[in-house]
Amino acid sequence: MSRLVSLLLPVLLLLVSQAIATLFPESNQSAPKAALQACNQLAVSLGSPILQTSGNSYEKAATNAWNLENGQYQPTCIVFPTTSKHVQIAMKAIYAAKSHYAVQAGSHSAMKGWNTVQDGVLIIFSNMREATYDPVKDSITLGPGVHWHDAVTALEPFGVAPVGGRVGDVGTGLLLGGGLSWLSPSQGYATDNFKELDVVLVNGDLVTATATNQFSDLFRALKGGGDRFGIVTRYELYPVHTGTKDEKNWFGGMLLAGKYQPIVIQFNSSAEALLNATARYVREIDDPKAVLLSTFSNARTGDSLAPLYLMVLFYNGVNLPEEIFGDFLSIPAMSSTLGPMSYFDVSETLGLGNDRGYVQRFGASALVGDEETYLEAFDHWMNFTQAFQGDFNITTLAFTPVPNSQIQAGRAKGGNIINAPHGGFAAVQLAEQFNAGLNRIPPQVLEGLDLLFEQIPPSPGLPLYLSECDPRQKVFESYGDYELLKQIYAKYDPEKFNVKHTQGPVGL
Known part of the structure; x- marks a missing residue:
């Protein structure tokens, strides 16, 4: 496509840059x-x-x-x-x-x-991995070291689940970063489902924070503000009564679209159809029972990369309604796992994702707009992938719709520090897994990522997703309650100890 070819030049110029990379950050003597x-x-x-x-x-x-x-x-x-x-x-x-x-x-x-x-x-926290349910309080309690697969498995016999991660190997840090879940359209961000938190502050004091006690400001800051305000050692969460693994009250699965062939600089017709369907879904669908994840990946096969376009579709009901998912179901699929599911089945869809031994990198954006907005984002990502394809094992562009029902559900539970202005946008993830044997990211790829972030900026007023951002992105500055976040941080860490001694997104 001529549009995509014309975008290739800026990244090619980056390949001649002479930036110097170091394995570790500089250390104070x-x-x-x-x-x-x-x-x-x-x-x-x-x-x-x-x-x-x-x-x-x-x-x-x-x-x-x-x-x-x-x-x-x-x-x-x-x-x-x-x-x-x-x-x-x-x-x-x-x-x-x-x-x-x-x-x-x-x-x-x-x-x-x-x-x-x-x-x-x-x-x-590998020795603090409990996951329990109290039916009297109707509360889930999680230790900070539990992984989502283990938490869902432990709680499934009680017919409840936490609003948590979509990949089994992910841990509770997702909660502090906001947290996008299969349950988010009906329940809000994962962080919206805190009941109370035990928190060790930077000076070693232990406090319990709730929405109504003297630490209510700390409680709000931890709902999306990350771990700079203290170390959470116990999470008490509102449960979602999802049923046991024998209760098939969901319908859905995965559809693999497109042809598995070496990558070329042109649009695959399935890619364009999936981008258009995703754009329309994000813009028009606001059903709390509907869940979508659209992913575009290029995975290594020998000496080249090949496209894998995946639709993950769920509905909390007996089928996938045509008026919601018809555009996706009309795209030719190479394979399908669609069928009745329990929520436990839903939570297992993407597997553990626990493959170690690779350098990984994320980046985030957030988009609202027409089909052209999504097509342009795809163009830029393909351009980036082409320029550095020799370095990648897998590179992915993913869209997670954040409907208005999700934002309203969170506000009904007291709101969070992210304070997105509205729903009806897509959280965008840019993910790279580098080739085996590579132990650091080449400097020219980091420069290419910086350019990619400039080319796919968040739409005005929309927040970046902390758990899937690049450490150089100004995530906190994208929050609706950024000024309040700074005030709370100044109260609980007046010496800015955590800013000086930990790494993370800039902005505090």
Whole structure:
């Protein structure tokens, strides 16, 4: 397509750039000394096995991050808490020493440095993975280290589920980043479903935050504001009564569209049909029972990449209504898994997604507009993929509709710090998995990503999705309650300790 070819030139020019990349962020010379001070104190106050500096458990934890880049960091010591008290003790020592630190829940972040640390203390929640249901309180309680597959599996016999992740390996960090779920159209963002949170503040104090107590501002900030305000050690959530795995009260599955053939610089007719159908769905459909994920991937097959276009369609009912999903069902499909499903089946659709050993990178946008808006986004993504295809194992462009029903459901539960102005937009994910054997992202690819973010900017007023962003994107500044977020942060971390000692999206 001539439009796509004309877009290729800017990225080709990037290939001759001479940017210098480093494996790890620059480390302050005082960082190793501060970390050693904190670890020495914790060796006394916590002891083994809670505190470890070497050995099999240390090595497994240090290298187990989903993103290979994060598996190359070597923390000075690792804390394996089993209680909130252990986290308090750790944070008091870290705060006193002014040491760098990081927190790891599910370890699934694609962002370099977000869930690990070099010359610092890593707190990892692999020993706090409970998932329970209290029928008297009608509440779900999750430990911070549980993964979504394990949580859904543990709760399924009770006929309830949390509003959580769509991939089984993802952990509870998704909740703090907002959280897009198969249940979101009817229940809001995952973060909208907090009842109360136990939080260890940066100075080591433990508080319980709810929507109505003295920490209600902290509670709101944690509903989409990430982990900079404190470390959550217990989540109490509103459950969704979805039924057991024997109750087939959903219908849907996956449709694979398009031809599996080497990538070429032209539109595949299935891609154009799926983009147009997605644009119309986002613009016109506002049914809380309807769920859609549209993904466009190019996956390595030998020496080339081949397109895989996937439609994931669900309806909380006995079929897929023609007036909602007709455009998608008319696209020729190579394969289909459509049929009656329980919510447990729905939650298992995308699998665990737990393949380790690859460098990963995400990026985010948010779009509202006509079909041309989506076609142009696809053009730019294809252009980027073509320019750097030799580096990728898989590259993906995905659209998750955020209907107005989702925004209204969240507001009915008290709202969140994201405070999207309206529904009827698509959260856009840009995801790259790099070739096996590559242990860092080439500098020219990072420059290409920067250009891609400029070419697919969020529509005015729409928020970026924290859990799927690039660490260089100004996610918090896209929030409707950004100014309030800054005020709350100034209250709970007046020294900006977390900004100085953790990495994440800029803006606070």
